Amino acid sequence: xxxxxxxxxxxxxxxxxxxxxxxxxxxxxxxxxxxxxxxxxxxxxxxxxxxxxxxxxxxxxxxxxxxxxxxxxxxxxxxxxxxxxxxxxxxxxxxxxxxxxxxxxxxxxxxxxxxxxxxxxxxxxxxxxxxxxxxxxxxxxxxxxxxxxxxxxxxxxxxxxxxxxxxxxxxxxxxxxxxxxxxxxxxxxxxxxxxxxxxxxxxxxxxxxxxxxxxxxxxxxxxxxxxxxxxxxxxxxxxxxxxxxxxxxxxxxxxxxxxxxxxxxxxxxxxxxxxxxxxxxxxxxxxxxxxxxxxxxxxxxxxxxxxxxxxxxxxxxxxxxxxxxxxxxxxxxxxxxxxxxxxxxxxxxxxxxxxxxxxxxxxxxxxxxxxxxxxxxxxxxxxxxxxxxxxxxxxxxxxxxxxxxxxxxxxxxxxxxxxxxxxxxxxxxxxxxxxxxxxxxxxxxxxxxxxxxxxxxxxxxxxxxxxxxxxxxxxxxxxxxxxx
Numbered sequence: 055x056x057x058x059x060x061x062x063x064x065x066x067x068x069x070x071x072x073x074x075x076x077x078x079x080x081x082x083x084x085x086x087x088x089x090x091x092x093x094x095x096x097x098x099x100x101x102x103x104x105x106x107x108x109x110x111x112x113x114x115x116x117x118x119x120x121x122x123x124x125x126x127x128x129x130x131x132x133x134x135x136x137x138x139x140x141x142x143x144x145x146x147x148x149x150x151x152x153x154x155x156x157x158x159x160x161x162x163x164x165x166x167x168x169x170x171x172x173x174x175x176x177x178x179x180x181x182x183x184x185x186x187x188x189x190x191x192x193x194x195x196x197x198x199x200x201x202x203x204x205x206x207x208x209x210x211x212x213x214x215x216x217x218x219x220x221x222x223x224x225x226x227x228x229x230x231x232x233x234x235x236x237x238x239x240x241x242x243x244x245x246x247x248x249x250x251x252x253x254x255x256x257x258x259x260x261x262x263x264x265x266x267x268x269x270x271x272x273x274x275x276x277x278x279x280x281x282x283x284x285x286x287x288x289x290x291x292x293x294x295x296x297x298x299x300x301x302x303x304x305x306x307x308x309x310x311x312x313x314x315x316x317x318x319x320x321x322x323x324x325x326x327x328x329x330x331x332x333x334x335x336x337x338x339x340x341x342x343x344x345x346x347x348x349x350x351x352x353x354x355x356x357x358x359x360x361x362x363x364x365x366x367x368x369x370x371x372x373x374x375x376x377x378x379x380x381x382x383x384x385x386x387x388x389x390x391x392x393x394x395x396x397x398x399x400x401x402x403x404x405x406x407x408x409x410x411x412x413x414x415x416x417x418x419x420x421x422x423x424x425x426x427x428x429x430x431x432x433x434x435x436x437x438x439x440x441x442x443x444x445x446x447x448x449x450x451x452x453x454x455x456x457x458x459x460x461x462x463x464x465x466x467x468x469x470x471x472x473x474x475x476x477x478x479x480x481x482x483x484x485x486x487x488x489x490x491x492x493x494x495x496x497x498x499x500x501x502x503x504x505x506x507x508x509x510x511x512x513x514x515x516x517x518x519x520x521x522x523x524x525x526x527x528x529x530x531x532x533x534x535x536x537x538x
Contacts, residue, residue, distance in 0.1 A: 075151050075154050077142065077143075077151075078151055078154070078192050078193065078194060079136065079192070079193040079194070080136055081401055082192070082193040082401065083172040083174075083193075083340055083341070083400070083401060084172045084189040084191055084192040084193060085192060085193070086100075086401035087172055087173075087174070087176075087177050087187060087189065087403065088155055088187065088189060089158065090403045090404065090405055091177055091181065091185075091187050091405065092158035092159050092186070093406065094180075094405045094406045095159055095160050095184065095186060096160050097406075098406065099404060099498075100403065100404055100406065130240045130241065130243055130244060133195065133240070133241040133244055133245050134197055134244035136195065137195035137196055137244070137245040138194060138195065138196050138197065139196075139197050140197065140198065140216050143196065143216050144219055144223065146220055146223065146224070147224065148224045148226060148227055148250070148252070149257065149258050151192060152258035153258055155258075155259075156186075156188075156258060156266075159186040159266070162266070163265075163268045163271075164184060164185055164266055164268065164271065165183075165184070165185075165268050165271050165272065165511075165512070166183045166184070166272045166273075166274060166512065167185055167186055167187075167188065167262075167263060167266070167271070167272075167273055168180050168187040168188070168273075168274045168275075168276055169188045169255075169259075169273055169274070169275055169347070169351060170188075170189075170276035170277055170343055170347065171190060171191070171276045171278040171342065171343045171370075172191055172341060173276055173341070173373055174374075174398060174417030174418075175371075175373040175376070175377040175415070175417040176276045176365075176377075177403045177405055177417070178381065178403075178405055178408065178415040178417070179373075179377055179380070180405075181405035181408075181409065182380065182381070182384065182510040182515075183274075183510055183512070184509030184510075185274070186266070187276075188255075188259050188262070190251060190252050190344065190347055191230075191249050191250065191251045191252070191339075191340065192250050193247060193248070193250070193340075194220070194248045194249075195241075195245045195246065195247060195248070196246045196248055197244065197245055198212060198245060199244060203239055203242045203243060203322075204235055204317065204322050204324040204327060205324075205328070206233050206235075206293075206295055206327060206329045206330075207328065207329075209231075209246060210231070210287060210293055210330065213231055213246060213248075213287075213291075213293075214287075216246075216248070217229050217231065217248070217287075217288070218288075220250075221290050221291065224250070226252055226254045226256050227250050227251065227252055227290065228251045228253055228291075228292065229248050229249065229251070229291050230251055230284070230292045230294055230336070230337075230339035231249075231287070231291065231292065231294065232247040232248075232297055232340065233246075233247065233293070233295055233296075233329075234247075234296050234297040234306075235296075236296065236297075236306070236316065236453045237297065237299050237420070237449055237451060237453045238297075238449070239450075239453070240450045240451060249339040249340060251337070251339075251344050252347060253346040253350070254346070254347065255350050255354055260354060263358070264358065267360060270360070270361070271361070272361040272362070272363055272512060273355055273360050273361070273363070274362075274363045274365060275347075275351060275362070275363070275364045275365070276343070276365050277343040277364055277365065277366045277367075278338075278341050278343050278367055278369070278373075279342070279343065279366065279368045280298070280337070280341050280342045280368060280369055281335040281336060281337060281338060282294050282296070282297070282303055282335065282336060282342070283303050283332035283334070283335055283336075284332055284333075284334070284335075284336045285329070285331065285333055286333055286336075287330075292336050293329070293330060294336070294339045295327065295330075297338070297339065297340060298338060298340065298370065298419055298420070299419075299420055299422050299453060299454070299455065300424055300453070300454050300455020300456065301453075301454040303332075306327060306329070307332065309326030309327070312455070313326055313327070313454065314326065316453070341370040341419075363530070363531060363532050364530075364531040365529070365530055366529040367527060367528045368527065370419050371417070371418065371419055371425060372526070372528055374416050374428075374429075375416070375435075375436075375526055376523075376528050377415060377416075377417075378395070378414050378432070379436065379522060379525075379526075380510075381408075381414045381415060382437075383518050384507075384510055384514075385412060388507060390412045391440075393439055393441065394412065394413050394439065394443070394502075395414050395439040395441070396408055396414060396415050396443050397416050397418055397429065397442070397443065397444040397445065397465070398417050398445055399417075399418050399419075399421055400418075400419060400420055400447035401447065402445050402447055402490060403417070404494075404497060406506075407497050407498065407500075409504065409507065410503060411497075411501075411502040412502045413500075413502075414439070416429065416432070420447060420449070421446040421456065422455050422456055422457050423455045423456075423457050423461065426457050426461055426462065429465060430464070430465070433465070433468055435525070438468065439468070439469055440469060440472075441473070442466055442468060442469040442474075443473075443474060443475075444465060444466060444474075444475050444478070445477055445478065445489075445493050446462070446478050446483055446486075447489075448482075448483055448484045448485060448487060448489050449484055450484060450485050450487070452484065456484060458483055459475065459480040459483060462475070476493050476496045476497055477491075477492035477493025477494070477496050477497070478492075478493070479492075
């Protein structure tokens with residue numbers, strides 16, 4: 055469902071119903087994280103596909119019986135349907151997006167607010183701290199047809215007009231045009247990915263902080279320093295070829311045997327891609343933090359007397375072990391067993407059911423080989439789990455280095471009691487388009503029904519970090535460290 059007007063009262067009213075500005079992607083990292091946190095803060099689970107709960111079971115049955123080819127076509131054209139027509143870009147305003155973000159959160163004050171990088175582990179940190187999250191980056195998909203998936207140069211030429219229009223009306227944004235023909239292959243047939251990365255808080259976020267962050271409260275910056283070689287096309291326009299997964303930036307830019315084999319399997323006439331030569335490393339379009347925002351937050355916090363802390367890490371998944379161990383530490387202090395691991399994938403984040411079932415959350419960006427390797431390292435260094443549940447996000451393509459069900463089996467075998475998938479069809483993955491719905495249904499059915507806890511305080515988080523923080527590739531910085 056969509057919003058087509060920018061009136062503040064209209065957006066506030068409809069945001070309470072789960073609606074959004076029509077030019078912001080529905081199922082993307084940023085919007086899904088906002089929705090999951092907002093629903094949790096309102097005492098509700100995040101719905102599957104943002105659908106009302108009564109529709110979940112009928113949709114699951116329908117997706118289970120439709121032919122794969124039909125489902126793949128529906129998947130591709132659903133992206134086109136939800137993308138913004140280019141002629142509507144003159145109406146895109148960041149302030150309307152910001153109003154939607156803040157309107158999703160309950161009307162009360164919070165001791166902590168998170169700001170910055172999209173990150174699934176940070177979703178569970180926000181839930182623990184009873185904190186809303188203000189995203190730096192959101193996705194505007196734009197409709198376009200007729201550009202071959204494996205030819206980036208025509209896409210750059212096409213984007214010149216739309217990018218100019220967006221930037222002219224939104225001076226606080228930088229556009230990272232992201233093109234990943236490895237993992238987003240189906241969607242690239244019908245749309246372009248414009249990641250809108252804010253460089254300043256802006257008036258709506260500032261007003262939200264002034265009214266909803268408690269006096270003397272704390273702003274926590276989530277800063278993922280993940281960078282990607284990219285090309286500056288124009289003022290505030292960065293072109294990024296490829297994205298986080300298994301294929302490396304070098305493979306996306308210069309090719310490899312894996313790229314050749316992949317393109318051959320896709321019946322492409324190309325054997326490598328031909329993007330523009332990178333002129334430097336830039337914040338990764340989806341997950342990376344643009345440091346310009348930090349300077350603006352520092353200014354705002356100093357002016358209003360708020361505390362400022364930073365959580366800094368170099369790869370999106372580096373925060374996952376820290377948050378998993380934080381939850382184990384927290385559960386034990388609540389006399390709850392801390393022996394059930396829940397591996398969540400991409401936008402399939404469920405802080406409500408995680409806490410209601412007493413699950414330990416571990417977030418994986420995608421189902422790719424490097425993600426399994428990072429999870430293996432965490433499990434090798436942690437106390438064993440009795441139960442391990444794994445979800446895999448389906449993006450519809452046998453992309454380079456994709457980790458199918460068999461690759462996850464050693465993870466499941468680590469469980470002392472049971473290890474199993476939630477919502478995943480071994481036979482259909484990665485074309486398992488009904489997995490998000492089945493995942494939600496199976497997650498709800500897990501045993502364990504604990505009351506939602508009182509929030510974790512910053513003092514408790516500090517105590518955990520003082521005792522265990524040295525083992526993680528994450529920095530937790532306060533005012534003293536920031537000034538040093």
